[in-house]
Amino acid sequence: MVSTRLSPAQMRALGEVHQTAVALPPRSAEPRVLTRPHENLTMAAWQGPQRGWDLQTPLHRLVQEQSRRTPGHVAVQDPDQQLTFRDLDERAARVAARLVRLDIGPGAIVAVRARRNADLLVAFVGVMKAGAAYLPLDPLAPESRTVHMLHDAKVTLVLGDATYAASTPGGPWSALEIRDLASGDPDPGAPMELPEVTGDDLAYVIYTSGSTGLPKGVEVPHRGLVNYLHWCVEQYIGEHTGGGAVFSSVAYDMVVPNLYAPLLAGQRVLMIPERADLFQITEALAENAPFAFLKLTPGQLDALAELLTAEQAKELTGMLVVGADAFTTRTLAHWRDREPTRHARILNEYGPTEASVGNSVHTIDDTVDLGVELVPIGRPIANTTMYVLDEDQQPVPVGVPGELYIGGACVVRGYSGCPELTADRFLADPFAADPAARMYRTGDVGRWQPGGSIEFLGRRDQQVKIRGYRVEPAEVEAALTSHPQVTEAVVTAVGSRRELLALAGYYVATTPIDSGQMRQHLATRLPGHLVPTHLIAIPAVPLNANGKVDRSALPAPGNARHHGTGHAAVDNAIGRQVTDALGLKPAAAASELPNTLAWTTGAALVLARTLSLPPRVALTAVDRSPSLGELCVHTAEAHQLHHTAAPTAPEGEVN
Structure with a gap:
């Protein structure tokens, strides 16, 4: 849904646009030049700061160079092992050498299907060293979806751990274990010379939800990825220490900064297993804090605000980067209530997979307007341009909604095997000095604010984000x-x-x-x-x-259900609080509730706040309840037990 709230300044700008439009001659084929003062502000805001970073050096080469500077520092750790930078580089080199001997190199795509641990990072770096691109697969994804991606990407080799290599679906590809490739000495023979890789070669392919009914692969070169990671090291890590943590699926690019930016800064990456729930993730983060920075979704930040103590929240990190979904001021206020000292800087990052993870950043300070729904998405990062254009791909003035387009070093190659879709979404950039420059048409709607920041308004189409996942x-x-x-x-x-x-x-x-x-x-x-x-x-x-x-x-989902068993439990004080908090209809008492981890934990956190219950107590009530009526019964029981038989937990304590 697109917001229509306009400030007085934006209303004046809109009036000027209307007056100008009436007098305009037929549209020229040339891009319109903005000349009014508020339009010049827009032109200045298009371009992010310029940096002279070497974007032809591929990511794995940067990791290798850091390994030579800090060979004994811890690079990656999981519950079972930790690897130094020397260990990581040597194991990745063995993987690369063996891949090259298997004729896997530039132009190839190697799928990686493994648990979230140190071996996963070894595989990613090893594949890139061989000159190939990696395709990260979620080992818990349905087999039919996995098979589609393997066929679509023309994969001939899948790397996995002992569990998932053996369970790889059958097809025109082979499966090998990462540790078998990474252990011991390389194959006998002459020293293996690894291929030269440039910034224009692919680093990875990420599959996102597709409007055709099937997921589509986004081909991401090193160039844009390296530009983004240099920005992360400069702006997110800076002088902070403690590295980062990976606690989201590696099949989505939100984890990219947590996975690689610490390595480029000579710091460790903590890998939290994929089967960990929010409570276990919270415990792992608290035990291993402080971190240099953490990138997370708004939903994850909301959960941490509920589950961490005030002291744990303060000690967590010096930098919180919120991204992958719309960041509400409600979530921001919730975090500030938990951590009122504001020890960590908070940034709101925006960017699609098609533009190398992140493209704009808004630094949150005391001037943030908590009266609006969403935090702005800010200004372009280094070597990046962002445009707000009308239906004719002409710039619009400050305050006027338009579609967001992204240009610069970040723009990826396109969609795997989809030339028509690539041509539709990746267009020549008419505003760039380089005639070969392209821009990505996001489908997102936004507008420039008078201060030079971009406000996100919604989508032009039906695409939505559900807890950070594009749908x-x-x-x-x-x-x-x-x-x-x-x-x-x-x-x-x-x-x-x-x-x-x-x-x-x-x-x-x-x-x-x-x-x-x-x-x-x-x-x-x-x-x-x-x-x-x-x-x-x-x-x-x-x-x-x-x-x-x-x-x-x-x-509405509730209106499509019958009353059924449990309606009496819904039609009381606690039941009404439950249904109101979760946005459900009382008539849906007999309807099934979702059993996904994301919904269960989200609902538990909302009920914990609404009814002043410890999060674990609320989670137990939700987890035990297949229907809304039963949820109301179990929540009422938990509320009575907690508020009469036991003292309320001290502020910030998680039971």
Whole structure:
């Protein structure tokens, strides 16, 4: 949804645009030059600071150079092992040498499917040393999705740990264990000379949700990645020490700064296992603090604000970088309530995978307006340009909404095997001095603020972000209609608050389908974050006068349910607090609740705050409750027990 709130200054600017538009001659093919004072401010804000970084040196070479400077420093650690920079470089070199002997080199893509540990980083660096690009796979993803990505990327080799190498789906590829390649001496024979790699070669391929119904691969060269990581070292780490931590899926690029920026600064990377829940992640972060910086989603920051003590929050890090999703001022205020000393600087970072992770940053200070919903996304980072353009790809003045475009060193090569989609989203940059420069059309809507920062407003299309994950409804709709009894499907995001946004899947079926059977069907095709929270059978898809889907006419998830067992538990004081807090309808008492980790933990944190319950108590109540009615019963029991049989936990204590 696009916000329409305008300040008086923005209203004046909009009026000027209207007056100018009336007098404009037919549009020229040349980009329009902005000349008014407030328009000049926009032109100055387009360009991030210039840095003369060497963008032709690939990422693995930078890691190797750091290994020579600090060979004995810890580079990466997990619960079972830690590797020094020397260990990391030597093991990665062995992996690279053996890959080259297998004719894996420049132009190849090697999939990596392993647990989140030190060996994973060895594989990533080793693949890049061989001149190839790595494709990070989520080992918990459905097999059909994994197989699609392997075929689509034309992978011939999968690297994994002992568990996941053996369970690699069959296909025209082989699977090898990382430790087998990384251990011992390289194969006998002459010393292996590794290929020369430039900034234009690919570093990795990341798959994101696709509007065609299938995930699409984004090809990311070293050049833009290295530019972004230099920025991270300069701005996020600076003089701080303590390294970083990886606690999100490596199949998504949000982890890239946590994974590599510490290495380029000679600091350690803490790998937290993928099966750790939010409580275990919080404990690991608190035990290993302080960190130089942490990049995390708004949802993760909200959870840490609930689970850390005030002292732990203060000691966590000197820099918090919030990204991958819209950052609400509500979440910011929640963190400040937990950590009022404001020891850590907080930055809001914006950027899509197609523009090398991050492209703009807003530094949060005392001037932040907590009366608006979202924190601004700031100004472009180094060697990056950002434009706000109208439908004719012409610049708009300050305060006027337009589509965000990104140019500069960060723009990636394109989509793997999708030349038409690449041509549609990656365009010639008419504002750049270099005639070969390109810009990426994001589909996001924003506007320049008078101070030179960008305000994020929403999307031009139906794409949504659910707790940091990009979701194309068309991909979920395709999975729904793949069921033999489903003829039509529509997917949309529902929720009373951004923190509780969830997918609702509406479908038309020839015969009734059990919800459990439908979820099982979807789970074989979609990762957990793409499986709709609500599955609702409807007699027909509503259409508007133009014959298009009328999403506003779809029934709310609660309204599509019957009262059923448990309605009495909902219709009382605690029940009403539960339903109001979670944005659910009392009529949905008998409906199933989502069983995803993200929804469960998010709901538990909301209930903990609403009812003054310890987070673990709230999580237990949610975890025990397959339906809303049962959740209200268990929450009421927990509330009574906690507030009558036990003293309230001291401020900041997690039980």
